[in-house]
Amino acid sequence: MIRFKNYVKASSLEEAYTLNQKKSSVIGGGMMWLKMQNRVKVTLIDLSGLGLDTIEETEEEFRIGAMCTLRELETHKGLNTYFQGVMKECTRFIVGTQFRNGATVGGSVFGRFGFSDITTCLLPLDSYVELYQGGIVPLKDFCTMKFDRDILVRIIIKKDGRKVSYASQRMAKTDFPQIACCISEKDGNIAVSVGARPNLAEVVYLEKAGKSAEELAAEAADSFRYGSNMRGSAEYRNHLAKVYIRRMLEQFEMEGK
Amino acid sequence: MEIGFILNGKRIKSDIADDATLFSVLRDKGCYSVKCGCETENCGLCTVLVNGKSRLSCSFLAARVDNCEVVTLEGVQKEAEEFGMYLAGEGAEQCGFCSPGLIMNVLAMEQELESPDEESIKEYLSGNLCRCSGYVSQLRAINKYLNRGGV
Numbered sequence: 464m465i466r467f468k469n470y471v472k473a474s475s476l477e478e479a480y481t482l483n484q485k486k487s488s489v490i491g492g493g494m495m496w497l498k499m500q501n502r503v504k505v506t507l508i509d510l511s512g513l514g515l516d517t518i519e520e521t522e523e524e525f526r527i528g529a530m531c532t533l534r535e536l537e538t539h540k541g542l543n544t545y546f547q548g549v550m551k552e553c554t555r556f557i558v559g560t561q562f563r564n565g566a567t568v569g570g571s572v573f574g575r576f577g578f579s580d581i582t583t584c585l586l587p588l589d590s591y592v593e594l595y596q597g598g599i600v601p602l603k604d605f606c607t608m609k610f611d612r613d614i615l616v617r618i619i620i621k622k623d624g625r626k627v628s629y630a631s632q633r634m635a636k637t638d639f640p641q642i643a644c645c646i647s648e649k650d651g652n653i654a655v656s657v658g659a660r661p662n663l664a665e666v667v668y669l670e671k672a673g674k675s676a677e678e679l680a681a682e683a684a685d686s687f688r689y690g691s692n693m694r695g696s697a698e699y700r701n702h703l704a705k706v707y708i709r710r711m712l713e714q715f716e717m718e719g720k
Numbered sequence: 721m722e723i724g725f726i727l728n729g730k731r732i733k734s735d736i737a738d739d740a741t742l743f744s745v746l747r748d749k750g751c752y753s754v755k756c757g758c759e760t761e762n763c764g765l766c767t768v769l770v771n772g773k774s775r776l777s778c779s780f781l782a783a784r785v786d787n788c789e790v791v792t793l794e795g796v797q798k799e800a801e802e803f804g805m806y807l808a809g810e811g812a813e814q815c816g817f818c819s820p821g822l823i824m825n826v827l828a829m830e831q832e833l834e835s836p837d838e839e840s841i842k843e844y845l846s847g848n849l850c851r852c853s854g855y856v857s858q859l860r861a862i863n864k865y866l867n868r869g870g871v
Contacts, residue, residue: 465739493779509783560774565775637847
């Protein structure tokens, strides 16, 4: 369990950022994975007093505060209506209601976890992270950035009318995913992300160009690298990715008719 | 550090270590219904309500409950007894170790969901493990409890 000496509820992002420059400091999100780590820190910085626990909807975008919980993502009507229920679909199998009432969106994204359902779901959307110092960075780029001591303030998703769908497979409902897939489509441009390979989700972009769902799914799934662990082999994960991507593409085709 | 919060309807103050969990503070305050089963945030045994939402007290920083309202099973004796009768009625109670966490989450679900179907109930309660009588009898009890006095 993580131990620390001082709890500081930051009164501004500036204060949080300054405190976080020390290696002995750590930002506390939902305190789920963080709590499980066997580390000793001097200062835990709490962002919960900065009003970052809201989901704002404007004409152009959704702005999701870093301290929003996964449960809020799951149950937010505006987000789920606009993005066809994927926010619910990518969160509802995560451990349990109580866990999702604690785990934060910011922590899930900042951690760049290989098992992340959330990152997998956000990648095929026009999504960005807002960093206190680094400014607004496309999520795709953030995923490959080195860990630094900046602060993730919010997630921004543009409302550009993409169709989107999400699917995951687990050995048991509340376990980590064996594979997680998300696809989006707009004007024949398709984005496909696959996570839990078991590495952090990545995204590829394809053009429909008259190809069948099966061809597109194979092209997308084969462009990722897969690994093996106790939840499945690399070959199995590649196979699963193909199946789920194809099914979601077919679902889009059906809906388009 | 000192924190002040409402515990089961009573305003209390507590002097805590900065890294104390809500779980340990509640045990210190004599709320022995709250137990830590798994230490990995999976089992739901330590569930309490913080500002009406079901939370895992094992991973909730006590410093964060400053000015919040916390309810444990000790604070909902009437409701717990009523639901407990349904559990007993279906033979769903064996060792009773996990019941407090389950009951707190059932009460949270009752507040949050409107006429949930069986799938929604299962999904809402999937973070409550260790039901030694086997889930089915408890689901019967939950269904009967939620539909009491109804159709």
